[in-house]
Amino acid sequence: MSETSIDMAKAGGLPSEDVSQRQAAVGDFIALLKPRVMSLVVFTGFAGLLVAPGSLHPVLAAVAVLCIAVGAGAAGAINMWYDRDIDAVMKRTQGRPIPQGLVAPDDALAFGITLSIFAVMLMGLAVNWAAAALLAIANLFYVFVYTIWLKRRTPQNIVIGGAAGAFPPMIGWAAVTGSVSLESIVLFSLIFMWTPPHFWALSLYRAGDYQKAGIPMLPVVAGAAATKRQMLLYTVLLLPLSILPTLLGTAGYLYGAVAAVMGLGFVGLCLRVLREEGERAPKQMFAYSILYLFVLFALLIVDSANSNWLNW
Ligand code: HEM
Numbered sequence: 001m002s003e004t005s006i007d008m009a010k011a012g013g014l015p016s017e018d019v020s021q022r023q024a025a026v027g028d029f030i031a032l033l034k035p036r037v038m039s040l041v042v043f044t045g046f047a048g049l050l051v052a053p054g055s056l057h058p059v060l061a062a063v064a065v066l067c068i069a070v071g072a073g074a075a076g077a078i079n080m081w082y083d084r085d086i087d088a089v090m091k092r093t094q095g096r097p098i099p100q101g102l103v104a105p106d107d108a109l110a111f112g113i114t115l116s117i118f119a120v121m122l123m124g125l126a127v128n129w130a131a132a133a134l135l136a137i138a139n140l141f142y143v144f145v146y147t148i149w150l151k152r153r154t155p156q157n158i159v160i161g162g163a164a165g166a167f168p169p170m171i172g173w174a175a176v177t178g179s180v181s182l183e184s185i186v187l188f189s190l191i192f193m194w195t196p197p198h199f200w201a202l203s204l205y206r207a208g209d210y211q212k213a214g215i216p217m218l219p220v221v222a223g224a225a226a227t228k229r230q231m232l233l234y235t236v237l238l239l240p241l242s243i244l245p246t247l248l249g250t251a252g253y254l255y256g257a258v259a260a261v262m263g264l265g266f267v268g269l270c271l272r273v274l275r276e277e278g279e280r281a282p283k284q285m286f287a288y289s290i291l292y293l294f295v296l297f298a299l300l301i302v303d304s305a306n307s308n309w310l311n312w
């Protein structure tokens, strides 16, 4: 796409041949919430809520999870509004509702802002204001720090901006306890450290897309070899960090053992990424990253020392 058409897209009007004639459907607005990515975000938030000491009435717990889902999805919608120019250029994102002309940019922005405010207010009024404040910070961080400030400026965009996606377990924890604690900071750090290998694995085989869109992702700016070395650093640091919930008593030995085995598997895959050329190993590493985080948080729930989900 030329510079001019990028500017047109940013101004809200895509080139006319790209604009669909059909009306926006509910599904198009749901797609703005990035439901597949957000499913794991919500799961980690839910896990934070279940492993926190104390208990929350099941209805309030459901409201808290809903608020995390809506607040995170709303941030995704605002991200799609801001990134509509680059989304139209990249193969992976071309099919999204805004570049397809299915949802008008202004409607997507209004939808995202309305849902963000709704989620934060509902969390504050129904659950507590500590959880609401953390939800607001995560939402604003993803929109302003990651999307608007860093994404187009620095290859460290996802290291710093990735903090947004690390908030959910802390939000879930605060929904129960009304506060932030060392244990919830450890859960935050786990996702924070996991994000670079998760994303850089994908960016290794999507580097062409990012280059075309002018986004300075690490493989584009520093090359594949430097990206792989940085991935290894975070993957290795993640291993001892992932055992901390057991050491702190948030989870039991079963969690600790599975975290160690899965962590060694993550490091092993990363070493394969370093050794091998081509897309196969990075694709496996990306898929494994999702499985890894899902299994770790599932085990946290099952092997939680507090287990308040059993005695609501
Ligand atoms: C700055 C941080 C992050 C970046 C830049 C990032 C980037 C991405 C990208 C580009 C994709 C591909 C999406 C697509 O195919 O359209 C993806 C997929 C995914 N991400 Fe992340 N991610 C980040 C953090 C997270 C976090 C915190 C979670 C959950 C805790 C997460 C969970 C997922 C999941 C589940 C998928 C697979 C979605 C699918 O199957 O289509 N990501 N991520």
Ligand SMILES: CC(C)=CCC/C(C)=C/CC/C(C)=C/COP(=O)(O)OP(=O)(O)O
Pocket (backbone or CB within 6 Å): 037, 038, 041, 068, 071, 072, 073, 075, 079, 083, 093, 135, 138, 139, 142, 151, 164, 165, 167, 168
């Ligand atoms: C309120 C709250 C809990 C927010 C959570 C925010 C969150 C889940 C952040 C994760 C980051 C994410 C999905 C990045 C996608 O990168 P990108 O936007 O560059 O990906 P794209 O190229 O697919 O649009």
